Amino acid sequence: MPILNHISLAFDKREIVALVGHNGAGKTTLVRAILGLYPLTEGCITFDGTPIHELPPGKIQMVFQPPSAQLIGQTVFEELALTALQRDPAITRAQLDAFVQHYADMAQLTVPIETSVYELSGGQLQRLCIAQALASDAKVLLFDESFAPLDAGARTALRKQLRELADRHALTIVLITHDMEDVLIADKVVILDSGEVRLATDPQTFFYGECGENGQTPFCAARGFRPPYVVEAALAANRRFGLSIRPLSEEELAEELLHVHALVH
Numbered sequence: 001m002p003i004l005n006h007i008s009l010a011f012d013k014r015e016i017v018a019l020v021g022h023n024g025a026g027k028t029t030l031v032r033a034i035l036g037l038y039p040l041t042e043g044c045i046t047f048d049g050t051p052i053h054e055l056p057p058g059k060i061q062m063v064f065q066p067p068s069a070q071l072i073g074q075t076v077f078e079e080l081a082l083t084a085l086q087r088d089p090a091i092t093r094a095q096l097d098a099f100v101q102h103y104a105d106m107a108q109l110t111v112p113i114e115t116s117v118y119e120l121s122g123g124q125l126q127r128l129c130i131a132q133a134l135a136s137d138a139k140v141l142l143f144d145e146s147f148a149p150l151d152a153g154a155r156t157a158l159r160k161q162l163r164e165l166a167d168r169h170a171l172t173i174v175l176i177t178h179d180m181e182d183v184l185i186a187d188k189v190v191i192l193d194s195g196e197v198r199l200a201t202d203p204q205t206f207f208y209g210e211c212g213e214n215g216q217t218p219f220c221a222a223r224g225f226r227p228p229y230v231v232e233a234a235l236a237a238n239r240r241f242g243l244s245i246r247p248l249s250e251e252e253l254a255e256e257l258l259h260v261h262a263l264v265h
């Protein structure tokens with residue numbers, strides 16, 4: 001039975017893509033196909049024009065759930081040193097220390113590098129996986145609901161960090177998520193349903209663009225996703241005051257409402 005059908009998508013560098021869809025839609029299957037784990041019956045997946053199977057290892061990396069499932073080392077140092085040794089078996093001890101510290105810093109993993117991986121919190125484990133992916137020169141990072149077990153504060157911090165990493169290192173980041181807060185920080189949102197792409201658009205259109213019979217239901221709600229607080233508040237203000245604001249963050253919402261307040265008074 002085919003799981004994915006006629007999917008055609010292109011992602012850019014420095015782009016965060018939120019991949020959403022209900023259970024069984026094919027999200028995990030799609031990212032595993034992007035990783036090269038599943039053979040395709042038709043079509044191809046390329047990175048910068050090169051078929052994924054011809055890429056050097058490590059260009060496309062996934063943070064699995066739970067992240068500890070993909071760790072080999074016993075400590076932060078061991079985990080990152082293994083990657084360093086794969087890249088350069090002749091590396092010196094001093095270079096190894098510098099390599100490990102460099103990638104731990106890049107991923108904002110602030111614990112001492114001798115820390116046991118079993119002592120890391122959920123957010124720190126995610127950062128170790130990100131550090132490991134960056135250390136192996138990944139250009140595409142895939143996250144399969146990786147942030148789900150984290151508390152709200154850790155999720156916010158990781159989102160901010162992913163944004164910075166995508167921009168600074170020209171990464172493409174794909175987040176499979178059921179959390180609409182993740183969609184707020186994305187550049188593109190893709191809705192998958194029964195193995196088909198139903199919508200590939202920007203978050204503003206996803207949250208505020210209208211469809212349906214009367215043309216008044218936002219795509220997000222029409223597809224059965226509950227919008228995040230910022231969007232609900234903006235939609236309520238739009239209805240109540242006849243506005244058409246489309247904020248994607250609390251700061252933007254506050255700014256828009258201040259602006260309206262100034263106009264009213």
Ligand SMILES: Nc1ncnc2c1ncn2[C@@H]1O[C@H](COP(=O)(O)OP(=O)(O)OP(=O)(O)O)[C@@H](O)[C@H]1O
Nearest residue numbers: 003021022023024025026027028029030145176192
């Ligand atoms: N190895 C497999 N063999 C056969 N069918 C599979 C296999 N893996 C997944 N499927 C089926 O493919 C469909 C898509 O599964 P997938 O895991 O990609 O969904 P998902 O969108 O990630 O869902 P969820 O949100 O629950 O994680 C489902 O109907 C599932 O039963």
Ligand SMILES: [Mg+2]
Nearest residue numbers: 027028029144
């Ligand atoms: Mg899944």
